[in-house]
Amino acid sequence: MKPTTQTKKRRSTKRDDSPQPVHARSSRTMFPYYPGCTLKTTAQNFEDSALATAAILGIDLVEIPRWNCCGVVSSLVENDRMHHVAPLRNIIRTQEMIAERGGEIESRLVTLCSMCTNTLRRTNLFLKENPEDLEAINDYMSLEDNYEGGVEIVHFLEILRERGFDAVTNKVSNPLEGLNAAAYYGCMLLRPKDIGIDDPEDPTIQENLISALGAAVIDTPYKKMCCGSYQTVQDRYAVAELAYDILTHAQREGAEVIITACPLCAFNLDDRQKEVRERHPDFRSIPVLYFTQLMALAFGLGEDALGFELNSVDPRPLLMAKGLLAPR
């Protein structure tokens, strides 16, 4: 999974005087990468599809060593320095990797999970804005190098946006024509405003991706509404009611699949469809995919990258019926 030296090989081009399309650029970019806990278990299909599609786009995501849980949620208590320690350790691991690898790796840490993105960004922003807190935490973490404040946290979707979605389209070998896909953002990609990756009230980043893959964008008013998050542990039927609203509103607009960037949203919207059906017998199930799985499908990748066996509602019958996935 880790990039090898072949990623650094540069194909020698004959003449370079004509402008080249984005996909023909031979250079690859290496980023430090933080997976987070759930991408190694129930959301392994998120990681597999992300690493595979990134590689096709010339992006090598290099897992930072000795990473730890980000804490999932940030403390909302004023001056709660202790809860910044776990996210900061990961940022320090990143700082070390950047120092060791010199200029060959980006100084931006790429994340996939929305909740990890949010906690890491919140801590990073807090420490950059509050030097006295940074000094105190650096002193407290005496076994670690001091954090110098030079790391940025970026979500993989932001990398796609800055490179331009045309670069994604250029790699599409299986355009998702005839597929109606709705984007679901939930909370942690968008809020609070100074942490989010897009407009908190009118996000478009996932819609742009859906279009780039050849699928039809379905807009739904519930795309920014919370799925209930960790309340799913104690109050699964309250979460099922939220999932019912989110899913059926998307279905009413014509959605056949929903994409997300969060393993917790995915659990609440996908796995909790069992509880939704208990309460609403008329409910029709709908597949919920990670945005990277939709990319892997459009890039024509195989089962190892798609990982549909981990999706609770199996998207394969729908995709086969649409001629987007070969029958097995």
Place this chain on the structure above:
Amino acid sequence: MTKIMMITKEGEAFLARIQEISGEAITACDQCGTCSGSCPMASEMDITPSEMIRKTQMGQQDVLSTKAMWLCAACFACTVRCPRGIDLSKIAEALRQISLRQAVDHIDIAGIPAPERARLPQIALVGAMRKFTS
């Protein structure tokens, strides 16, 4: 008829405590209700988010026995919309902290049936433990 509402000394101390923990200017709330209109959990709550902040403004400590503060999942829908710039998710967190700092957990992990526990991803369990235990 004029109605005079009094805030007691204990109530004042309670409000000051919540302001200290949350860092939010609680008295700035005008009760416009945008938070209640934005909250996805409002229909499950016993009091609305705007009632939660009103009770806190008035120093009414019975707010601590409401379901509402526990049902806030810190989704920040109210945070981005509050016209007064108040982060209600921080106030709900401060109210939860008053209870959790008595070392009283709000979750019974052992009471969750084993098959359900096995099904839950770490992200859900860690999140719940962080918000519901001291």
